[in-house]
Amino acid sequence: MSRLMVVVALALAGCGGGGAEQLLDPPATSEGFQLNVPSFEVAAGDEVQNCYFFAVPGTPGSDVWVDHFKLAANLGTHHLNIFRVKTVVDLGGKPGDVVLSKNGMGPCFKSSNWADWPIVANTQDGGQTIDWPLPAGVGQKFTAGELLMLQIHFVNATTQMSPAGGRGAVNFYTMKAAPAMEMGTIFATNQNIRVCPGDTNRTYETHCKTPLSGATIFAANGHFHSRGNQFTMNVVDAQGADTLTAPFYTSTTWDEPPMARDLAIQIPDGGGVSWTCSFSADASACGNPSDSCCFTFGGKVETQEHCNAFVYYYPKVADYSCF
Amino acid sequence: MRLLPPLLLIGVIGCGPPPTMMSSCDDTFTGDAAQPPEAMIVVTDGVSPTLVDVVAGAEVPLMRPPQGGQVTYAAVRVRNMNRCGVSIRGRFRDPMNNAELGFDGRTIDLVVGSDGWLRPDALQLSEFTNVALCPNYSTTRDNQGLTTNLELTATDKKGHTVTVTQPVVPTCASADATERALCVCECNKLPASMVRSCAADADMSM
Known part of the structure; x- marks a missing residue:
């Protein structure tokens, strides 16, 4: 089991079962991997935006093709975005690191920090799991060891509310062979x-x-x-x-x-x-x-x-x- | 997310004043109603709160806005038009084939200058089209240092409209040498490899 999967498993084991929490079981190791954001508090009046860093599991340098995502976030999420990490300006981390930011302050809120980081996938649907298979014959290519950043934003104020706090997860389902077309x-x-x-x-x-x-x-x-x-x-x-x-x-x-x-x-x-x-x-x-x-x-x-x-x-x- | 439970929604619908949505802009006409609209392209560098009239062949600054990329802040000063909720549409075109290279359109409120012409508030970059030319994803054409057509159209809510086009030279103009180098890198055509690392080239990485 990779380091990432160990972290994922520990995080899942420790999470509570709040009714409004959006849980997502990870795929079997042979079928893919999960980026997991454990529960965190979003106090009344606050906006919390955290950036989590992950490495794509696998033999370093090898191609990892993905043709199916599942994205889940608690009710109240403003967004969940995944980026490929490129130029590090004032936001960076090693796999497993988290950069916490709140109320518009902090490097996870400053968009110029990820100006050249390509988007991988996103969801804005709180309280549900999005099942997103890519079109037949299409896959997204990653490299094992590649650094990804999952940014998740929750608001618990006047415009949105987060009754269960923050939490999210994304499953990447891998392909056995390269597809006909890259996404x-x-x-x-x-x-x-x-x-x-x-x-x-x-x-x-x-x-x-x-x-x-x-x-x-x-x-x-x-x-x-x-x-x-x-x-x-x-x-x-x-x-x-x-x-x-x-x-x-x-x-x-x-x-x-x-x-x-x-x-x-x-x-x-x-x-x-x-x-x-x-x-x-x-x-x-x-x-x-x-x-x-x-x-x-x-x-x-x-x-x-x-x-x-x-x-x-x-x-x-x-x-x-x-x- | 679902912000309010149903019962609370019913309460909100049943009482309280309706939302206010009145514009604060007084949509006055400026100029001679018997004349067609006239326009001059203006640009600003986003640093000094000044407007510069754009004449044929002029260099127009490419500057880095907060999120990234490189844009030209362009608008028009006009007369014989109304001033509120004016639609301005800014576009760069390749003079060789008229292909669009960058476009930004927005609604703005103009202010009256001492010369009797309407113009954007030079203190607000939101009142200019932010026409991005970079990052340049073309493998065939540089987007800085070459003559490019800058086209601006203004249309007020009464339907008065005017378009003006000038050949200009988009130019990386930051006073900071590192920022300028980053701009040149982002605005030049992609290498054949399609891979570019401008921040590293410009020593912007940390």
């Missing part, structure tokens, strides 16, 4: 957002242009906070024009946005993905008191805003980050 990911974020009290339907749209050819989007989800009214995604051609008459993804639910997992959207050659967020704020709301009570870019749900897109596609050319 790639796109993480896109819109910067310098500012939504002020009284604003109605303030929109932000950005295009992520990628040098893909013959690429198919098979899953996507959007992420914003409680000022968000609508999140949409479309695909654009080489000149930047939307090519679908209606968005391929629409969310009007900020706290439990849908994860579209059965898409078959072609990205035009030379084109890319467009994503648009629309925001409104009540005239009596207050984000940053020192900035006219406006809500600006950042990870703190209560007082800041995001407009992030998670897109999963094949065949992979690269994992892209767009700004």
Whole structure:
């Protein structure tokens, strides 16, 4: 049993059985591995965002192909994201390390720390387990020993509540042989957002242009906070024009946005993905008191805003980050 | 998550004032209603709260915003338009084939300048399109140091609209040499290997 699996087993053995806890049994060692986040407290009024570091198990340097995920998080989760660790700026760790951050402060909240870390998978669905088999013949490639970071965010304040505290787990189910096609990911974020009290339907749209050819989007989800009214995604051609008459993804639910997992959207050659967020704020709301009570870019749900897109596609050319 | 139990929801629906959602912007018209809208592209470097008019051939700064990448902060100063909830759409295009290289669009509120033109608040980078050119994922074209068309369109809520395009040279402009080197690395085309490690090249790693 690998070191990771030992840690996982110990964590599972020690966890409580709270009714609102979202538990996920790990796969058999022969079928895959689990990234496990043990229970932690989220006190009333707090936002907790922790970053957990894991190594992909296996013979160091060997390929590890995954074609199926299960993602679980307690009720109240704001998000659970997994990234591949690349450039370490002010956030890093060895396998088994945890970086704790709270209320918008700390390196696990500072997004520039993982600006070039490719997204692996994500969920925003609290209180349930997402069963996500990849399309037939598609797998995501890892290298045994590769460092991954699981970031999990819980809010126990006015916009969201976490009655059972924080907890999450992700199962990676491995393949016996390499698949026909490799999965790639796109993480896109819109910067310098500012939504002020009284604003109605303030929109932000950005295009992520990628040098893909013959690429198919098979899953996507959007992420914003409680000022968000609508999140949409479309695909654009080489000149930047939307090519679908209606968005391929629409969310009007900020706290439990849908994860579209059965898409078959072609990205035009030379084109890319467009994503648009629309925001409104009540005239009596207050984000940053020192900035006219406006809500600006950042990870703190209560007082800041995001407009992030998670897109999963094949065949992979690269994992892209767009700004 | 489910924020409120059903009984509490019923209570909320049944009492209390309705949410207030009034815009604080007074949507006045500025200029001559008999004339079509006029526009000049303006940029800022995100450091000094100044606007610079963009003329043909000008260098426009590429700067690093909080999350990452390299963007040009571009907007327009306009007249003969209304000022609130103006849609601005900024786009870089390759002059060789008109391909879009970067796009950002947003709604902003303009302010009236002493010259009688509407303009963005130079203190707020959210009032500019943040048009990203980098990281550049092309293997064929550098996105800094080459002439590129910068296209801005402004449309107010009354339907007045204007588009202006200028050939410009996006230029990594940080005063910090390390940041500038990172920008050049991120904005140049990918090597044939498709693998690039800009932070290490720019000695940004820790």
